[in-house]
Amino acid sequence: MSDIILHHYPASPFAEKIRAILGYKQLPYRSVDIPLIMPKPDLTALTGGYRKTPVLQLGAHIYCDTRLMAAVLEQRAPQPTLLLPGHEATAAIMAQWIDANIFELSVASVFSPAGIAALQRRASAEALQALIEDRMAMRKNAAPPPATAEKARSLLPVYLAQFEQQLAGGRDYLLAQSPSLADFSLYHCLWFIAGNEGVAPLLDDYPQVKTWLGRMAAFGRAAQAGATELSSAEALQIARDSNAGGDTADWYEPLGFAPGTRVSVLPADTRQDPVAGELVLARRDEVGLRREHPQGGQLIVHFPRVGYEISAA
């Protein structure tokens, strides 16, 4: 039985990024279905307040942010690699840029009038309204403010044309003949658009991009075959029964925090839901906070440094 537990819901693009990586690496996992909107009590019991999707769990270790999850999965299964030799920085920086910028444009497209009309055919008016209100509340402190549908309409074609041109060079993936982190980042953004019939035609002028999207989607489908279901209560029990050891051996802390300092970690984009705990792991691009919860027991919640603000609690 796999010890990899993914907390997610089917419609989440960032979760699809991790599902596709699991599929590409042929890693089986246990799947916990989480609510689409707040409250998410069993999830936040594990994370200490972080509410975004997905969250990865290995025993009592809770990993927030898909960039860190990708690194953890790369360590778990180094082959096939996401860090193509000679493309490490290009792939990492492209992936970060796409996760922030193309994701914004895809959300703005899906929540444009054409996208909402398609969502209305699938969800009740109440469910849709609740989703929109939840996401507006989640982004109320966002800096910079979320992209508008107009911005998406004018900028998405610019970037799609660039990706089309890059793929037209004869490569199967963005940087080489095998996918890198950059492909998985672009994939989940365009998967979101392609899955909404109101805005899917936005991709019609880009045949190379659509062929590439089909290739990437096969990894997402492969992941489904490797998933077994787990309840959120069982996931909490697994956390409680596991060892929450920190790791101060390779302490790398440019901010000067000593092991055991109480710190708080805040997503730099949405600027809400800080997680507080005792710093027990500090690496170049990862911090781990120890905290305790009555149902989850002792937990270590991990964040990357890029995209998060760490301060004394």
Ligand SMILES: N[C@@H](CCC(=O)N[C@@H](CS)C(=O)NCC(=O)O)C(=O)O
């Ligand atoms: N930087 C985060 C972004 C995650 C994210 O924004 N996920 C979206 C879903 S695709 C989300 O959390 N939406 C609100 C929710 O699911 O409650 C990551 O890479 O994991």
